[in-house]
Amino acid sequence: MKWLKNIFFFGVLAALLMTIVQARYKIIDEAPLSGAYNMPDTVPLSLNTWFSGEFQDLYSAYYEYKMGFRPTFIRLHNEFRFRLFNKGVPHVILARENQLYEWMYWGHFRGYLAQPVDTVRERVKRIQELKDHLEQSGVPFMVIIGANKARYMPEYLRANYGKEEVLPNNYKTYLSALDSTDIKVVDFNQVFLDMKPEMGKKMFPNSGTHWSAYGMGLCLDSILSYANRRNPESLKQARVRGHYLADSTLPSDLDLADNLNLLLPYPLNSNLFPEIEIGTSGRKTRIFAIGDSFYWNLYQLDEFFEVADTGGHYWYYNRSEVHFDNSKVPVEQLNPVEIAAHSDIVVIISTEANLDTFPFGFPKDFFRSLAAKKQP
Template identity: 25%
Template sequence: MEVSAPSPAKRWLLGILLGLWLLPAVQTALYMKFLRPTRAAFEVKLPRPAFSWRQWYRGELQPAWEDYATQKLGLREWLVEPYNQLQYSVLQQSTNTQVVRGKHGMLFEVGPLQSALGRIAPATGAQVAAQVQRLRAVQDTLARRGKLLVFVIAPSKPELYPENLPDSCQRLPRRPTAYERYRQPMQAAGINVLDLAAVFRAWKRSSPYPLFPSGGTHWSGYGFVRAADTLMQYLEARGKLRLPRVRQTGLVVGAAPRYSDNDLTRLLNLLHDPAPTPPLAYPEVAFDPPAPGQRPPRLLLVGDSFGWSFIEFYPYLPQLSAPGSAYWYYNHDVAWTNGPATGPGLVADRDLRADLANTDVVLLLFNASNLADFDHGFSERAARELALGK
């Protein structure tokens, strides 16, 4: 029986299929750069697994090698965006384990979400009381030396928008959050607390623009400016300060996300980022020079990632604080100083007693979802350096 040769069209089709099949291997071997750059953000690459008979016997070595080989697969970075877009748009799923998709396209970060559900191990009542009383002692000691200490609670997105959490989260039994466990004892102890979480809940009912972006984990540009203005008014009233004037000169509505307003969206590695819903708004502000009698204070900001808003997004700290002011990121890294660059450093290497002596205002700024660690060790070290209780 005579078998006819395949037609030229079938030969071409077979060649194309074989080429596509071999292309990832060829691209891996030759590292060809003819493809467009990807916007995808990736986690830290996995190291080459070391051989271990124990891991091999327990079945752990094979998956480790599979993950390592997968990350080195040719064209992986080029294909990850279409795959993630399919998962997001068609299946309504997030491919990033740190990002949860809620209702109305709102994204949530896993850590703050777990905190809002009361799933972060809280301190005991006795521990909360001891921490609060220690901070009050530090506050009183600084006040006797003419210095102001303020604890600012920044709002948590999952706690502000519980109605947009996925149904799976809303069905979980409710547990007390760190915010609920610390707020009332701090206020009862007389600590200077500016509860912006409560302020945002009040604003939420009537705000004309989003206080949090749908695709970000931090407050929006609009929400931040309102928060910053509220904080400046609080500092002027409580610390009897006269700060330079901040004027709003305009408002841009419907602009593409700025600053960190799409930090969660970027983690999804999509072909096309969804438009913020509702549209975002960005105030334009101007800082007047100090008028006669106005003296910017030397300020020490100790806080989490919400503190970057005062430096990188809108320059409230550079403009409204005196030289020598600083931002201590999570009370661990000296992330910014107002003045000549000193380079990165560790808070543990600083002379805290000298820093407090040269500071007018100590501003502790932590998001409600980070209160499980209270002030991240600031008051404990400050009490020791100030020799409180001795």
């Protein structure tokens, strides 16, 4: 047995050593981990950094990220915890029937970060001013509230997560404030809830927090219909005529499952896709959308590119413009007044989980640009 013990012992040492080789030369291709993390800094080795201990401290933290096969080891750890203890990562809630929820979506449903009513009313007043200005210029304006999975189907949450809505919450406060205006609002929470008896859990992918492709289709349909209401048939339409289930997935369907960083594939349900009929007449629509990732989701639909003009703009959280090829430009380099003037519609879109910062400061920036333009 001596040979076995020796082979095994030195085999283990060699395997450990392989992690150094992998860190240096990447001999085996590994899928990178999903999610964002900051690579710790390190400092060059010198007498000063060594004797102050700075090099050692920083390098120890740095090596944890640098080590070979790190993604595989982390996936192994996550898989072990997931299979054995039904545990995931901190911001992902593992619910019954393989449903995943993002914590913030559930949190906002439960009143997390609820803004004072006066603050919300003040923000809505600014949105009303924006809407009035745009419509005077002939540009339709609408607000879209994306659907919140936790609000739509809290019944899959486990017992330790509250399933009842907690008041006040931003969703209800904004709805109430928007109700007293003439702003066009499409509330997809309500749209989804109205469809729930027929569609059930299919409206959301079990492995993601964003809406299904069907929900995206409905959103696109709503935007184009509203943009087209003044000059029917002048813009190409995208009508949702039906739906179908398929085992394929869009990247956003897996956003939460990917974040679990498991070794084995996460169990997936079939996903709901829209049957979209594209209009044959009219030109493509120039959409100027400001909002969260629920609009970015639309980039995953092939039909979107058939109806959305490349001259459109999407300002992600009013911070950076995201082009159709997903490249970004800081919005400070752009003029919202000019863009709005050349758009067929302006949309501010947010899901419930982002309503605490809604409308992302856009009306304020818009009027600032407008004031600057008026100055000689």
